[in-house]
Structures are given as structure tokens and as C-alpha cells.
Amino acid sequence: MKLAVAGKGGVGKTTICAGLALALAEQGERVMAVDADPNNCLGYALGIPPEKLEGITPISDMKELLEERAGSAGGGMYNLTPEVADLIDRFKVSWGNVDLLVMGTIDRGGGGCACPLNSALKQLLRELVALPGALLVDMEAGLEHLGRGTAAAVNAFVIVVDATPAALRTARRISELAAELGVRNIWAMGNRVSTPEQRQEITNGLGSIPVIGFVRVHPGLSEHGVFSGEAGQRLKEDLCAALDTLRNQA
Ligand SMILES: Nc1ncnc2c1ncn2[C@@H]1O[C@H](COP(=O)(O)OP(=O)(O)OP(=O)(O)O)[C@@H](O)[C@H]1O
């Protein structure tokens, strides 16, 4: 199972990405969890102790290393498939059955061409997709990253939505862009859904995007280890049900 988790800001991407990773890990799978969001919250959501997370530099910030790998040091030419596979083992943090790689995203501000850096990150994502085991990528909110092509390396998207027009609108746009990029499997997951009316709003608002599950509102959900406490156990139930549906559809 190789999934990129996308959706509007604040909709619950990190919570659901971490929860899916932990659920798969508990079921005995080796899971690679990739944090592709500039906020770098995924490790905490996975419950990795803070002392293992503090001081991690996102790979996207290792500009010299990435430029060197992309071979862009001298002039405008650069390598479209740079050697980056070794960076995975070098920079991942292991926690039980889960490996975390803080990949980050390329800073679009400032001068200079980000193409060699993007090329290296895109290749890194391709290497990650090719690894055995499950892959879960916590994507940045918004749509810019899709256009830059890193998303094209992942062949399945789970778009998180809640029952608000803005989240549904963003989900439809992400789905369109992902389809244009050749992403084959696009699913949605409803979050913070407590009533049958909200389920209906989500299903109607998504049109032809299939919904693989609904996560209820779980007051008191922790951002440090999303399965901790009673709220975490209920989140786990919701996500295990969604994983069963996904396995039947995939
Ligand atoms: N089903 C839920 N029930 C209760 N709280 C939730 C639920 N889903 C998410 N939350 C809470 O909502 C907040 C935002 O969730 P999260 O950080 O996962 O969103 P996000 O989409 O990753 O945000 P961002 O776009 O900033 O990265 C967190 O405090 C999280 O604990």
C-alpha cells in the first residue's frame, strides 16, 4: 500500500496519515512514513519520542547535498535521476515497525532555479515508492506541490475532507490535478463526521471520487501519538475499517 495523504489545510491529513501508518504497523507491516509538509509534525503524531525528532533537518533543506547529487554545481545542466537511494537509510528515524523520513518541500521563495532540488526530491520519492512495505506520505496543504510533479511518483491518493464546502472544493481540485498527473487511484476519507447528514454532504460533494471511510469526531485526540488514550482507540477503529475497505478496492 503506497498512499499520499492530501487535502485542505487543517482537515486532518497528519492525524490520518499517522493513524494509517500505525494501524498498518500494528498489523505487522513495515511502514515508511514520509513527512512532506514544511511543519514536520508527522513524527510527533506517530508517537516517536521528541528527543528522536528534535534536531532533524528536512532533506529538502540539505540544499548543497541535493545540488551535488543532481550534478548541478557547474552550469544549467542537471541529472533527472540523481543517486539518492542511500539518503533513505542515512536519514530515516526508526520506531518499531515504522521508519520516518522527514523530506520537507522545496522552498519556492527566493531567487535561483529550484529544478535540480526538485529533481532530487522527486527521485527520492520514486525510490521510496519502489521500497518493499507500505508507504504513507503526509502531503503539504494546498496544490502547488502537485504541479511540481513530486506527487506523480505516488500512484494512490487519499484526499481527506470534512463536510465543509471549502474542503470538498479542494478535494475535487486535488483529484483533478492528480488524475492529470496520471495518479491511478484516488480515494477520499471523510474526517470529523458525526451525523448521517454530514456523510451525505461529503458523498454528494465528492461526485465520482470514492469514499473509503469516515472518521468520527474524537474529542481529546492527541497530536503526540494519535492512537494514545480512549480517543486514539476510537480513531484506530475508524481507520482499521477504512483500511479493510481500501484493501477490497485496491
Ligand atoms: N477526527 C478528529 N477528531 C478530533 N480531532 C481531530 C480529528 N482529526 C483531526 N483532529 C485534530 O485537528 C487538528 C488538525 O489536524 P491535523 O494536524 O491532522 O490536520 P492537517 O490537515 O495535517 O493540518 P495542516 O494542514 O496544518 O498540516 C489537530 O489538533 C488534530 O488532533
Ligand SMILES: [Mg+2]
Ligand atoms: Mg499536517
